[in-house]
Amino acid sequence: MSTGDPGTRESQRRDDESATADLSTAPKSDVPSSAVGLGSRGWLRWMWRQLTSMRTALLLLFLLAIGSIPGSILPQKSIQPSEVTRYLADNPGLGQFFDSIGFFNVFSTPWYVAIYLLLLVSLVGCIVPRTRLHWKAMRSLPPKAPSRLSRLAESSSWEVDSTALAPQDVLNETAQELQRKRWRIHVTDFDGSTGAVSGEKGYLRETGNLIFHIAIVVLLLAVALGGMFGWRGQALVIEGESFSDTVTQYDSFNAGRLVDSGDLPPFSFTLNSFTATFQEAGDQQGSPRTFEADVTYRDNPEATPAQKTVQVNDPLIVDGAKAFLVGHGYAPVIEVKDPDGQVIYEAPTVFLQTDGNFTSNGVVKLPDNDPRLGFQALFLPTASVDEVLGPISTFPDLLDPAIFLSAWEGDLGLDDGIPQSVYRMDTSKMTQLGIKAIVPGESWELPGGRGSVSLTGVKQYAVFDVAYDPARFYALGGSIFAILGLMLSLFIPRRRVFVRVTGNATSTPSGDGPGTRIEVAGLSRTDESGLKPAVEEIAAVVAQIVPPASEPVTDQTSSQAGRDA
Amino acid sequence: MSVNESLAQISNGLVYSSMVVYAGSLVLFASSFASSRPLDEADSDASEADAKTKATTPAEASSAAAVAKAGKAQAKTSASKSSARAATPASSAATSASSSASDHGKSDNRELAPGRKAGNIAMSLMWLATLLLAAGVMARGFSAGRVPWGNMYEFSISSALAVAVIFLIISWKRDIRWLGMFVVGAVLLTLGAAVTILYTDSAQLVPALKSFWLVIHVLAAIICGGAFTVGAGYTVAYLIRERAEKKALAAGTTVAGWFSSRVPQADRLDSMAYRINAFVFPLWTFAVIAGAIWAENAWGRYWGWDPKETWAFITWVIYAGYLHARATAGWRGRKAAVIGLLGFTAFLINYFGVNFFASGLHSYAGVS
Numbered sequence: 001m002s003t004g005d006p007g008t009r010e011s012q013r014r015d016d017e018s019a020t021a022d023l024s025t026a027p028k029s030d031v032p033s034s035a036v037g038l039g040s041r042g043w044l045r046w047m048w049r050q051l052t053s054m055r056t057a058l059l060l061l062f063l064l065a066i067g068s069i070p071g072s073i074l075p076q077k078s079i080q081p082s083e084v085t086r087y088l089a090d091n092p093g094l095g096q097f098f099d100s101i102g103f104f105n106v107f108s109t110p111w112y113v114a115i116y117l118l119l120l121v122s123l124v125g126c127i128v129p130r131t132r133l134h135w136k137a138m139r140s141l142p143p144k145a146p147s148r149l150s151r152l153a154e155s156s157s158w159e160v161d162s163t164a165l166a167p168q169d170v171l172n173e174t175a176q177e178l179q180r181k182r183w184r185i186h187v188t189d190f191d192g193s194t195g196a197v198s199g200e201k202g203y204l205r206e207t208g209n210l211i212f213h214i215a216i217v218v219l220l221l222a223v224a225l226g227g228m229f230g231w232r233g234q235a236l237v238i239e240g241e242s243f244s245d246t247v248t249q250y251d252s253f254n255a256g257r258l259v260d261s262g263d264l265p266p267f268s269f270t271l272n273s274f275t276a277t278f279q280e281a282g283d284q285q286g287s288p289r290t291f292e293a294d295v296t297y298r299d300n301p302e303a304t305p306a307q308k309t310v311q312v313n314d315p316l317i318v319d320g321a322k323a324f325l326v327g328h329g330y331a332p333v334i335e336v337k338d339p340d341g342q343v344i345y346e347a348p349t350v351f352l353q354t355d356g357n358f359t360s361n362g363v364v365k366l367p368d369n370d371p372r373l374g375f376q377a378l379f380l381p382t383a384s385v386d387e388v389l390g391p392i393s394t395f396p397d398l399l400d401p402a403i404f405l406s407a408w409e410g411d412l413g414l415d416d417g418i419p420q421s422v423y424r425m426d427t428s429k430m431t432q433l434g435i436k437a438i439v440p441g442e443s444w445e446l447p448g449g450r451g452s453v454s455l456t457g458v459k460q461y462a463v464f465d466v467a468y469d470p471a472r473f474y475a476l477g478g479s480i481f482a483i484l485g486l487m488l489s490l491f492i493p494r495r496r497v498f499v500r501v502t503g504n505a506t507s508t509p510s511g512d513g514p515g516t517r518i519e520v521a522g523l524s525r526t527d528e529s530g531l532k533p534a535v536e537e538i539a540a541v542v543a544q545i546v547p548p549a550s551e552p553v554t555d556q557t558s559s560q561a562g563r564d565a
Numbered sequence: 566m567s568v569n570e571s572l573a574q575i576s577n578g579l580v581y582s583s584m585v586v587y588a589g590s591l592v593l594f595a596s597s598f599a600s601s602r603p604l605d606e607a608d609s610d611a612s613e614a615d616a617k618t619k620a621t622t623p624a625e626a627s628s629a630a631a632v633a634k635a636g637k638a639q640a641k642t643s644a645s646k647s648s649a650r651a652a653t654p655a656s657s658a659a660t661s662a663s664s665s666a667s668d669h670g671k672s673d674n675r676e677l678a679p680g681r682k683a684g685n686i687a688m689s690l691m692w693l694a695t696l697l698l699a700a701g702v703m704a705r706g707f708s709a710g711r712v713p714w715g716n717m718y719e720f721s722i723s724s725a726l727a728v729a730v731i732f733l734i735i736s737w738k739r740d741i742r743w744l745g746m747f748v749v750g751a752v753l754l755t756l757g758a759a760v761t762i763l764y765t766d767s768a769q770l771v772p773a774l775k776s777f778w779l780v781i782h783v784l785a786a787i788i789c790g791g792a793f794t795v796g797a798g799y800t801v802a803y804l805i806r807e808r809a810e811k812k813a814l815a816a817g818t819t820v821a822g823w824f825s826s827r828v829p830q831a832d833r834l835d836s837m838a839y840r841i842n843a844f845v846f847p848l849w850t851f852a853v854i855a856g857a858i859w860a861e862n863a864w865g866r867y868w869g870w871d872p873k874e875t876w877a878f879i880t881w882v883i884y885a886g887y888l889h890a891r892a893t894a895g896w897r898g899r900k901a902a903v904i905g906l907l908g909f910t911a912f913l914i915n916y917f918g919v920n921f922f923a924s925g926l927h928s929y930a931g932v933s
Binding site: 054055057058061062064065068069071072073076078079106107223232279282283284287288289290291311312313315322324326465466467469472475476479480482483486487490491526529 | 766775778840846847854862864878888
């Protein structure tokens, strides 16, 4: 409260302060008191006060916001590890520096964790004392009316015919009415010259505020629990093939610290078919329209199988875990025969997409054959040859598939024991035998009678993310309570109103002596337009209890709510 | 399901027509603002009362509102309060309040204040343009048989509509013609970007967007965008006006400055900015959480620090900081206002920047 009136007497100031006391439990902006000469306990207390002060909380919120920015600009190891590798290769100096300060892993670097842990401590340090204060406030009566009600944000006053009702009765009836309107009240009895009723409302505002902050703590704990007890893995499944939920079947697998990887739920599924449709015309040509993975699954090896069509927003839910469809691609079925016509390789081979139209790369390595053979291949679902770019796919669907093969002979580099990607082939110690483009059903006789290679068909594969987060419902609960608490704390107004009766039990307005006066005033904790009508409503209530004298209305002061709260 | 091409054509026509009408509205708002007589504090008080209770003089209006319910209660001027008000230099012109305010109130039989007519036409044009835009947005939705926010173009025209609608809702109860320029400017910029760089033909959704959560999550984000924009308009006006008021207080004069003298007093602007931001913050929280629920259902994790998620979080954190600053002594006023504008900047980066400069899961059809 800071209504500027330098002439206010000290006693009145104390009155006014008590009237507004505890309407807000917001921390005061604390100027650090002189810490000199404090003992270690004093220092600790000072530091705690600093940490839990609003200023520190604001600073930490800012650091959190600024600290998140590099995580959105630079690739993150946890999300796009290959992009990080590429960035480091492209910008060696800067990349090294960024890496050393954790910019490629922002959200789990010590400095980021420190910011949010400090914020968490600051939050708890704020919640605990405020809960105590609020508990007290809810159990205590509203304060007495300040001596000068006209100084409050909203006020009005008028003379009444005191013969209508004794002042104490006016107070009692007003108190009853306020109570009926769900105000918490406090009556100061009429002492012969003055008496007042105080009312307070909107305690739910602070309750909501506390709920919100506690819910945020719950949400953060749920995130931490999910990180410890949850796991997630990615698996690539070709049409007709099966997946069972064991760590070895995943292409990548991340588990929380407290997960027993040998104890995953024993479900399994078979990908019967995968279909994708794409926009065929217009400026969004090639844009995907539907992805459907048709699976047969079992909760455990003994269970009866069930059917499900998994879509992007419709995961397979088994045994607490969820399998999400996150990607797809082509697996051309390649068959290689030796010079005698014996099949030495026949398999749907996973190719990786390199552009939006599924121009895809793949390799076939035959280290056990003599001579050792290898094929680099480019698969095009809708083949065309661009003058500049060379062979390229022009549509993601299988409209005119073709495969461009490049055959190699020599050392595949697999004997060194260095692990190699199944999607790449090191041709540095190999010699190229030739290149050839074939379509499904065609064969290519390798030069020099080395055998033949053919494309016998094309299958599709689907990529599934399987995730399990036992704490996700706690996170959801925390979020819901956070919103509810936030709404209470922002939309419920916390207000006080005061009604005072001043005068003399025997005086009448018609006489020369001072008449009985009614004053109604209110104040609010925040900027709100609702205070004025609320005070007007109370004034109307009082006017009904004790009809005003018939003198004309002179004025009504305008709102100052915006400034005072 | 196929796309109704002719309806999509009609939608484009409606969006373009709305832009033409908005342009007219913008010109008139600007000329109205430029030719309006500088307001003083009392004026801005009165014009709000005027907007609420038409056809009565402000004196009658305010007293009637105050005491009508209180029967024939006799209200008295509070001496200390009026002295407190008189202490601010700009209210020295309080006497002019009633005369100028009645100008506004009895617009039928008195001469209009300068710039008032242009302002009225600008408001009417804005209503018309907004109806055209609303029809255009709806036609776009119907043409593909789904909600009209499936790509950046549609998201932008819907957001522009939200900005305009929120302005018109506020203007229902308050005279905020002075803000018209800013709001229509923002709407036109958004629509301009939409029809030039973001345009894509009406089409079906990509599988990732085929979800019930598209309706909820994106709608919430669009409404928030509209409200944040109007709130930012108030905040900018506040920062300019507040400086002018401080200068005026130091010099002992009335508020000067081409812009400052024509907008309401600083604490009103600050208060409105706060109300808008405080109203929309829970909705933004909801938008983020709805997004998290959707993410959990589509990608298997409710939070993954995707660039869009990260910037939504940054925006949330800054607006949370704004609300805290606003409740902390020593931070209210300019500091809080600057934080609010930072929050709006983060929102804009999230809206435009992330789609163009960061690669993530939130890339929409038509914008790579």
